[in-house]
Amino acid sequence: MQHWIFGYGSLIWRVDFPYHEREKAAIVGWSRRFWQGSHDHRGTPDAPGRVLTLIPEHDARCVGMAYLVDEDVFEHLDHREKNGYERVDVHIRLAGRDVPGVTYIGAEGNFAYLGPAPLADIAAQIIRSQGPSGHNIDYLLELDSALATLGVTEPHVRSLVELARG
Ligand code: BEZ
16 A cells, blocks of 8 residues: 655655655644654764654644655654654645645654754754764754755744854
8 A cells, every 4th residue: 555655854855765756745734843852863862952843833834745655664764763753644735636644743742852942942952962863953954955945944944044053
């Protein structure tokens, strides 16, 4: 069986899985925020980095990338995104049609959830953090560049980039 997966963070630019189709896409009612801790990719258990999760927000629209994948891709992604994320069913808006699909969310209260903080504090944590997948700042800059390619400008992300660049 095939499934659509919606990617709003590293799934936009770090595509280490096979797929049949890929399309710019959006989901409604969610906003991306750097509110999830990373103990395994961009930080460590003692010094977690900050990565994205989705926060429910009425009427918000989160633009990303959707992939049509075979079922076995979940095995790989469930392992890659195991740090507090769960798969959640969503309606994905593609060009001209909606499809059912899934996305990964670090829900409030999961063991790695950090929640909101002043943007300057989030930027400082991103600047000082690194983990097995590299520097946290590179995650932020890759995201910013991927969003620019998609034609998306998001104040939360842009402000963090400005703060992190000093
Ligand atoms: C994503 O890029 O969609 C994603 C972000 C965080 C965890 C899993 C996936």
